[in-house]
Amino acid sequence: MSSSAENPTLTAEITKPSTEIATETAQSAKKITLKTSDDQIFEVEESVAMEFATVKSFFEDAPSSTDTVPLPNVPAKPFSQVIEFCKEQIKFKANPDETEKKRSNSEFVKEKTNEDLVEMIPVANYLEIKDLLDVLNQAVADRIQNRSVEYVRSFFGIDNDFTSEEEALLREEHAWAFEDVDED
Amino acid sequence: MVIMDLDFEKHSKRRKTTHEDGPQTTGMELLPREIARDILSRLPITSLVKFKCVCRAWRAMAVDPQVVNLYSSCSTQDADPCVILHSDFPIRNNLYFVDFAADDEEKDKVKRLQAPFSSRMPEFEVVGSCNGLLCLADSLYNDSLYIYNPFTGGYKELPKSLQYPDQEVVFGFGFNP
Numbered sequence: 001m002s003s004s005a006e007n008p009t010l011t012a013e014i015t016k017p018s019t020e021i022a023t024e025t026a027q028s029a030k031k032i033t034l035k036t037s038d039d040q041i042f043e044v045e046e047s048v049a050m051e052f053a054t055v056k057s058f059f060e061d062a063p064s065s066t067d068t069v070p071l072p073n074v075p076a077k078p079f080s081q082v083i084e085f086c087k088e089q090i091k092f093k094a095n096p097d098e099t100e101k102k103r104s105n106s107e108f109v110k111e112k113t114n115e116d117l118v119e120m121i122p123v124a125n126y127l128e129i130k131d132l133l134d135v136l137n138q139a140v141a142d143r144i145q146n147r148s149v150e151y152v153r154s155f156f157g158i159d160n161d162f163t164s165e166e167e168a169l170l171r172e173e174h175a176w177a178f179e180d181v182d183e184d
Numbered sequence: 185m186v187i188m189d190l191d192f193e194k195h196s197k198r199r200k201t202t203h204e205d206g207p208q209t210t211g212m213e214l215l216p217r218e219i220a221r222d223i224l225s226r227l228p229i230t231s232l233v234k235f236k237c238v239c240r241a242w243r244a245m246a247v248d249p250q251v252v253n254l255y256s257s258c259s260t261q262d263a264d265p266c267v268i269l270h271s272d273f274p275i276r277n278n279l280y281f282v283d284f285a286a287d288d289e290e291k292d293k294v295k296r297l298q299a300p301f302s303s304r305m306p307e308f309e310v311v312g313s314c315n316g317l318l319c320l321a322d323s324l325y326n327d328s329l330y331i332y333n334p335f336t337g338g339y340k341e342l343p344k345s346l347q348y349p350d351q352e353v354v355f356g357f358g359f360n361p
Contacts, residue, residue, distance in 0.1 A: 121215060122215065122216070125216060137222045144223075144227070145231045152235055153239070162237070167237055170236055171237060173300070173337055176281060176297050177233040
């Protein structure tokens with residue numbers, strides 16, 4: 001939902017004129033082209049792309065490849081948010097500051113909708129970005145804890161496959177866990 | 185004197201995995217199973233138990249040994265302890281649970297656990313607790329021993345110790361890793 005606002009800035013950065021990039025060091029100048037499942041092309045700085053373990057191992061197998069890397073399981077919307085996260089992470093690689101990193105991470109998830117988080121998780125998982133996955137899983141756990149069962153179902157889009165008798169029995173068995181539920 | 189050193193975890197796991205219907209989906213098409221497990225293991229115990237009602241896959245995952253193992257490693261880090269109280273007043277033989285995760289002032293922190301074996305053992309004493317499990321002894325006839333997991337509601341009666349014709353038994357409860 002919120003990503004439409006972020007995409008233009010992303011495109012602006014990507015379309016930086018190549019002459020300007022050439023003045024930077026060879027390491028940071030290199031861009032990697034990635035294609036999402038919905039056929040969007042992303043040009044990402046190599047240092048950022050190397051945060052994606054899946055992409056990294058692709059280049060370890062074929063170091064001189066200049067081909068576009070297809071990401072068949074990654075739609076553009078969550079991917080642009082994942083790139084946003086990894087750009088921030090790189091700053092902390094050069095300049096480790098755990099407190100600042102934590103603050104930045106919680107800032108990152110705070111402004112995301114539930115839908116954003118749920119969409120980003122499989123992307124982070126596919127790209128094997130461990131730090132992001134950890135941040136996302138914790139954020140999701142924080143958002144669903146103490147909520148109602150119905151809230152969790154709609155959060156993830158889960159269909160209730162219990163019969164009403166089965167569910168009533170389960171609720172009765174664990175009645176203590178159903179006291180004091182946060183309002184949806 | 186009989187000291188009960190139990191490798192109970194192993195038994196309970198085997199039992200749990202066989203009776204669950206263990207579907208391969210998480211109910212979340214996009215989420216791989218290990219992710220769903222990871223998220224569940226980060227929840228407070230009250231939420232973990234409650235979310236068994238979300239769907240069949242979540243019910244199976246809540247007692248999945250992998251989640252249970254992840255869970256114990258997570259909760260020792262966060263050091264949010266669980267306290268179980270055994271109370272005989274005003275009603276005899278009630279177990280209560282102090283929910284430290286309910287940090288909201290308005291919330292009831294003490295919750296009553298419904299013991300599933302109350303009809304078989306109306307009066308009991310707590311022998312001890314270990315790794316989140318309770319060992320309970322029948323205090324009315326003093327011949328039955330149960331291992332009870334207060335959060336999953338699972339329990340198991342232990343075989344009786346009848347080594348000598350005229351014996352006095354003292355119970356203890358520990359874990360041999």
